[in-house]
Structures are given as C-alpha cells and as structure tokens.
Amino acid sequence: xxxxxxxxxxxxxxxxxxxxxSGLLAPADRTIASQMIGKPLPAFDLPQAVPDRPAVSLANFxxxxxxxLNVFAxxxxxCVAEAPYLAxxxxxxxxxxxxxxxxxQPDVAAFLLRNGNPYARIGxxxxxxxxxxLGSSGVPETFVIDGKGIITYQHIGDIRPEHVSMIxxxxxxxx
Amino acid sequence: MIRGIILLLLALLAPPxxxxxxxxxxxxxxxxxxxxxxxxxxxxLMMTLRCLTCQSQSIADSDAPMAGDMRNQVRARIAAGxxxxxxxxxxxxxxxxxxxxRPQVTAMTWPLFAAPVVLLLLAAVIARKRFGREKAAGAKxxxxxx
Numbered sequence: 001x002x003x004x005x006x007x008x009x010x011x012x013x014x015x016x017x018x019x020x021x022s023g024l025l026a027p028a029d030r031t032i033a034s035q036m037i038g039k040p041l042p043a044f045d046l047p048q049a050v051p052d053r054p055a056v057s058l059a060n061f062x063x064x065x066x067x068x069l070n071v072f073a074x075x076x077x078x079c080v081a082e083a084p085y086l087a088x089x090x091x092x093x094x095x096x097x098x099x100x101x102x103x104x105q106p107d108v109a110a111f112l113l114r115n116g117n118p119y120a121r122i123g124x125x126x127x128x129x130x131x132x133x134l135g136s137s138g139v140p141e142t143f144v145i146d147g148k149g150i151i152t153y154q155h156i157g158d159i160r161p162e163h164v165s166m167i168x169x170x171x172x173x174x175x
Numbered sequence: 176m177i178r179g180i181i182l183l184l185l186a187l188l189a190p191p192x193x194x195x196x197x198x199x200x201x202x203x204x205x206x207x208x209x210x211x212x213x214x215x216x217x218x219x220l221m222m223t224l225r226c227l228t229c230q231s232q233s234i235a236d237s238d239a240p241m242a243g244d245m246r247n248q249v250r251a252r253i254a255a256g257x258x259x260x261x262x263x264x265x266x267x268x269x270x271x272x273x274x275x276x277r278p279q280v281t282a283m284t285w286p287l288f289a290a291p292v293v294l295l296l297l298a299a300v301i302a303r304k305r306f307g308r309e310k311a312a313g314a315k316x317x318x319x320x321x
Contacts, residue, residue, distance in 0.1 A: 032274075
C-alpha cells in the first residue's frame with residue numbers, strides 16, 4: 001500500500017462528517033412546490049361557500065384578466081394573519097377568488113366578518129379536491145392565474161407585508 | 176386527589192388546540208371499497224403515496240385530514256376503474272416524484288438503478304482477475320516446491 005493511502009479512511013470519515021454536519025445545521029426545505037406552474041388550471045366547479053359571494057369555477061379565470069386564487073379556511077391560523085394583506089391587494093384592484101377548504105358555512109361567514117372579506121367569489125371544497133388540482137399541500141396558499149387560466153405563480157404560506165408588492169408584480173407579469 | 180386524576184383524564188379527551196377542521200372525513204377517507212380486489216389495489220397504492228402534511232408517513236398511515244382526502248381521491252378513482260399507476264402519475268404531475276414512495280426510473284434517477292449492476296460487474300471482473308492470478312501464482316509456487 002502506498003504511503004498516502006493510510007489517510008484515506010480518515011479523509012472518508014471527514015467527508016461523511018461534513019455531509020452529516022451540514023444536514024444537521026441546515027435542515028432540508030420541507031415546502032412542496034407545485035409542479036403545475038405554467039400549466040392550465042384543471043377544470044373545477046365548486047359550490048358557494050357563503051350566501052353573499054358567488055361560487056367559483058374554472059370559467060371565472062379565463063376572461064383575460066389575471067387574478068389570485070387563494071385557498072384558505074376558517075380553522076387556519078395563518079389565514080387570519082394574511083387577511084389584512086389580502087385586503088390590501090383587493091384595495092389595489094386585484095380580484096381574489098377564494099376557496100374555503102373543509103369548512104362550514106357559518107364558520108366561513110364568522111371568519112369573514114371578523115377578518116374582512118377581500119374575495120370576489122368564494123367556493124367551498126369539502127374534500128380538498130382543488131388542492132390536488134393545484135398541487136397545493138396546505139392552507140393558506142395563493143396562486144396567480146393569468147387571464148387564460150394558466151397558473152403562473154404559487155405563494156406558499158401566509159402573505160406578509162413584504163410579499164404584497166411582489167404579488168402585484170407577478171400579476172402584472174401575468175398580463 | 177381523585178378529582179385531580181379525573182380532570183387529567185378528561186384533559187386527555189379534550190380536542191387538541193391545533194388548527195383542525197370540524198368537517199366529517201371525506202366519504203372514502205376511512206371507509207373501504209366494497210369490492211375487496213379494488214380495495215386491495217387502493218390499499219397497495221396508498222401505502223406508497225406520501226402524506227403531504229406529515230411527510231414521513233404514507234397516506235394509508237396518516238390521520239391528517241389531507242391524507243384522508245387523498246385516500247378519498249384514490250378510492251373514488253379506483254372504484255371508477257382507474258389504473259393505480261395512472262393515479263400515481265396524476266399525483267406526480269402535481270407534486271413531483273416526491274409524493275411517491277416508489278422510485279421511478281427517470282433521467283435523474285437511472286444511476287441509482289444502474290449502480291448495483293455496474294458494481295456487481297466490476298466486482299466480478301476484479302474477483303476473476305485476483306483469483307485467477309492467485310491460482311496461477313499458486314500453481315507456480317507448487318511447481319517451484321516440487
């Protein structure tokens with residue numbers, strides 16, 4: 001055996017140590033990005049979630065105007081946190097269509113009464129089907145849909161103040 | 176004392192404070208299909224699909240509402256006669272390879288499948304060389320001794 005080769009096991013240990021240490025120090029990103037970006041929104045037709053907002057279907061996303069599709073729920077805590085920033089987007093002229101996931105009508109109504117109602121339309125999805133259509137894995141998530149029904153952007157988690165201008169920009173790009 | 180214990184036991188029954196919906200589970204989340212053959216196909220598929228909420232469990236193992244909704248999708252689609260692999264492909268199209276526990280051979284993963292074959296072949300070649308040499312060397316020493 002060559003002289004240098006006796007250091008090989010130590011070097012291999014060093015490499016493995018570095019791999020495990022980096023894994024421990026920087027845990028993997030566990031968010032699941034949708035693979036549907038750039039693809040058309042699959043057909044769906046959801047019933048009304050509350051009496052004072054119309055229902056949502058694919059047809060509401062294909063009239064040429066970019067919109068947001070926001071999945072939320074009255075039982076979802078971060079959805080309360082993002083409500084003021086959705087309202088800010090709505091005030092800026094953005095049309096937001098919401099889908100309430102696994103929710104009851106009185107609960108949605110109470111949620112909107114408490115946190116404001118930025119939605120133009122709200123559909124009710126009792127079996128999370130729209131999430132499987134969108135490649136969404138939780139609530140809240142917000143999708144930018146261009147005027148032809150193509151999904152152009154996915155925002156995972158609640159919208160925070162620093163995201164508002166970015167989302168407005170994404171909507172402009174979708175035009 | 177006893178009242179304390181009873182209170183503690185009651186606390187165990189209290190619903191967790193974490194955000195959870197109050198809707199009943201989707202129709203097929205906890206209900207098996209009537210046809211045992213189809214239920215078996217659904218079960219086999221559900222064991223190899225990853226839960227999106229609790230990411231180290233299969234949807235067959237998870238009690239997360241979203242896993243229940245995924246089981247509902249799987250069972251409903253299998254009941255409608257859809258092929259299990261088509262359902263897997265439908266989910267992979269949306270969530271990526273990540274959602275399936277069964278590795279697929281793709282442009283990125285083929286080395287994983289090729290590596291064992293290559294290593295085995297390499298080992299066979301090395302072993303042949305080494306043992307062949309030893310045999311030849313052994314024959315030489317044997318001749319030298321005689």
